[in-house]
Amino acid sequence: MSRTNKITVRDLKLWYGDFEALHGVDLDIYEKEITAFIGPSGCGKSTLIKTLNRMNDLVENCRIEGTVELDGKDIYSRKVELNNLRKRVGMVFQQPNPFPKSIYDNIAFGPRTHGIKNKSELDEIVEKSLKQAAIWDEVKDHLDRNALSISGGQQQRICIARALAVEPEVLLMDEPTSALDPISTSKIEDLVSELKNEYTIVMVTHNMQQASRISDRTAFFLNGNIIEQDETRKIFTNPSETETDNYISGRFG
């Protein structure tokens, strides 16, 4: 199977002040695949995903060593334009966080940020993104409604549509369904499986069934290390490491 490396992480160490949260992590994320991060709380999954679009820049006293490359280029190099990096690597958060604006303005915010002013062009992007996020039919008749007035599951799909509207190459999802009910969760899982045809997806999840259902590859984290990363099928049926085996069989975590 020929695969292209989309993101390559090498020997990444990360500190919050004096606390070392990642101890030299290596990771490969392949193009147009879903990579899932699993592991117990506080093991570094969310920390690592935040380094991939440099959201950790917002955290005070956070410092890193090692490299993160996107298409072979170091994203921490001085030459990288941060806003452009975040346009290429989008993110969906644990709690749905739509802006307290209309649904339309939520989706149009990203494109407008990157200079698209033309109304018909924006209309097109909004429709396309909402369709991609499988929520167009539910909201098409009230795009001017405040995005906070719809249900949590719908809000999360609005957030996904909002992230897609800037046409990212990679979509990072930090436990996107942990705050949602089972029906919304399954809708989002279907949606994510659909999206991998066009996007490279990285997803943190607490839910091992979710990882095994939808991901192509899985990385198992423990105490700031990646213990094992492989094909999801292999991780869940025949892991190489005993810690992985213990975790997926529910012996801890």
Add this chain to the structure above:
Amino acid sequence: MVSKLMKGLVYASSVFTFGMLGYLVIYILINGVRFLTPSLFSWQYSTSNVSMMPALMTTLMVVAGTLLIATPIGVFTGFYLVDYADRKNPVVRAVGMATDTLAGIPSIIYGLFGMLFFVIFLEFQFSLIAGILTVTIMSLPVIIRATEEALIATGMPIRQASYALGAGKLRTLFKVVLPVAMPGILSGVILATGRIVGETAALMFTLGTATNLPGSLFASGRTLSLHMYILSQEGRHVNEAYATAVVLLVFVLVINALSTLVSKRLAGGGK
């Protein structure tokens, strides 16, 4: 038993608070309204008509002038403190501490400072500009604190969402955070307005007490509260002082109603 007692206490204190306010308002209305004569609103002040019209206009001028200077400075300081400053920076801490200290200083101290600095040292004399600058310093902490609180209350999630879409700091602040924080900032500005309208001590030695409308920024005047203070202090126009109080009261009530209306409108719109 205890909960019943507590309930009674809470009930009693709310009745007391509301009763006091009601008593105050009714007392002023009864003693003032009947002395509201057209001559009190004459454009020209004289010792016989003791018109409050010049004072009313001067109040508006002082409020407008102060807000014009204090709002941008206060709001931008709030922006800086919340979204730009490194919280551990000693300069930032100093600004925060200065804000708190400024808020706690009795207004007569502002008056004396304004007199020594603006009136005497800068040779502004008793003037509109000296008065405005003095109450500007006084209202800054109110506006800064309100801005800070409103910005903090908007929370990290919507900021993160904006940054994650590739928006910069400025765009995030103005397009995402500010619309949400606006009602809070505005209520701070209106609170400051209330303080300015009610101020006497800080203005007496800076704005002065001239009876007519100030013809320029460097002319003296008096605000409504100051006018009322002087009338009642002189003791010869106590009835007119009550009438002035009625107008002042209406003024403050209108400001409050306006603030409620505006923040409701803004919060409800949410576009």
